[in-house]
Amino acid sequence: MSIELIIADDHPLLLKGLRDFLEENNFNILAQANNGKDALGLIEKHKPKIAILDLEMPEMTGLEVATACRIKKINTKIILLTLHKEIFILHQAKTLNISGYLLKDFAIEELINCIQKINVGEEYYSEKLFPEEKNNLNTVQNEKLTPSEIKILKLIADGLTSKEIAIKLFIAERTVDKHRSNIISKMNLDKKHNSLLIWAQNNKGKFF
Template sequence: MKIDLIIADDHPLLLKGLRDFLEENNFNIIAQANNGRSALELIEKHKPSIAILDLEMPEMTGLEVAAECKLRKIQSKIILLTLHKEIYIYQQAKTLNISGYLLKDFAIEELINCINKINKGEDYFSGKLFPEERNQLDSKMNEKLTPSEVKILKLIADGLSSKEIANKLFIAERTVDKHRSNIIYKLNLDKKHNSLLIWAQNNKGIIF
């Protein structure tokens, strides 16, 4: 069964190239738009499986479209195509439940895999994003933190309290607090209140 897509980009040649590429790979393009507002209207009308949006478009950005879809409880998955590598944009994408985030420079080589993973219910964030930061952090965390500590660190980054983490993982709250202390020690963080939360949220874009 073909996957229904809506695509949006304000550059006509890029939009045509994207459409041709996707149709050649047996995807069904049910509509296309050249600005964010039109894209939102088409997504709301057609409820596609996936919408592939340029980050920077007239009238509404890809992020603004995603935010509005979330507000309206539209279930279509969203992939953002962008030239930006800034962590804060990536973090915004994560908070808006965007399913895919690809750099335009590498979009063609990653897009099919991205769509297929998202269609299976997974997320896909390009490995080309912040490779050095990811490698350094992955190395640091893998060397020092246990899998349980990494899991708790991710929940801390999401803003969960020790009690909420304990409930989610079905463990005692004091066990979570012990993990917190171990993580702070292993990452050599300040022992001040909220130092771990601040560190986790500042690095949220590259620990997920």
Template sequence: MNTSIVIADDHPLMLRGLTDFLTSKGFNIIGSATDGNAAYNLIVKLKPEIAILDIRMPHKTGLEIAEDCQKNNLPTKVILITFDKEEEVFDQAKALNVYGYILKEFAVEEIETCIEHVVNNKPYFSEEIADYLESSPLNSHLDAIDLLTKSELKIVKLISENKTSNDIAEELSISVRTVDKHRSNIVAKLGLDNKPTSLSIWANLNKTHL
């Protein structure tokens, strides 16, 4: 149970509330910070198993910290706490392989369940968010999966594992140009926009269906 945790939030009350609550539940809070830079430095230095981060903080947002952790292969799993219900923010979090996403108004109710999931390598997202996104048009893309060929499905699966075109080309022994051609066919079939991240966000969101 003695999971090491770093917490960062620029609201002192929220920070103290969560720290006290988790400490009382037997979690090992090894550091806390009130801005993004301090939080990231703590993660680098202390390598906690979990970092609970406010999305909007001075200097670095929780999302930017998650991105830096991913870039630098830090083993810390990120849980974001936020008032944001915006789909775009949530999609970014998913694309960065964030492990948990909790709405602040439910933080104390949900944080323990969330940590339990994360410790077992299972992502956890606030039910409120899940309900909100279920009703969003994302699911209409699911039928489109049936339109993909076997090779395209293989590529989407590798994209959902955050592999680059070069990685995929190497793994499937095809040229990068062929991978890119497949990618643009997939984007067209799924009706996604042409932003470079759209496909990887979609692949991450629909991982379970691939």
């Protein structure tokens, strides 16, 4: 029995190419959409095993569709296709239990393997997206962070602000901010707001 899929992308040519490729490889496309809202409706209607979604779409993004599926307790596995190589987005995807995350430029050569792994309950995050990510997850083990930085990282994971951490540790707030900056640099994290918080919360209990 072929794997049943829903696909969605707001670019008509990319959507057609994706569908043609999947059908040529004997996957069953139940329906397709060109925006996130319609994609969610199709997922609710058909309850496919897997949905392949563009990250950025009108109405709802792929992340927003995944969030809605989680709230509605829909068991469809989500694969996101993206043009972005941002660690911040990867961490968002992981918090939503998204099963696959592929860079569009390399999607064709990885997609079948990704679908097959997800079909048997595994996850697939393309190494082409973040070749340094595995190293990032081992930074604490490799002792790149100082004891002070690890202590601050734990408090960040608990949701404390720089001011609250400074009060708790009896140090200046600017000292906390300096530590935060050093951690972001050492972990090669995105400098966007909350990226360090998301990383710390995702890895709390794993590495510190």
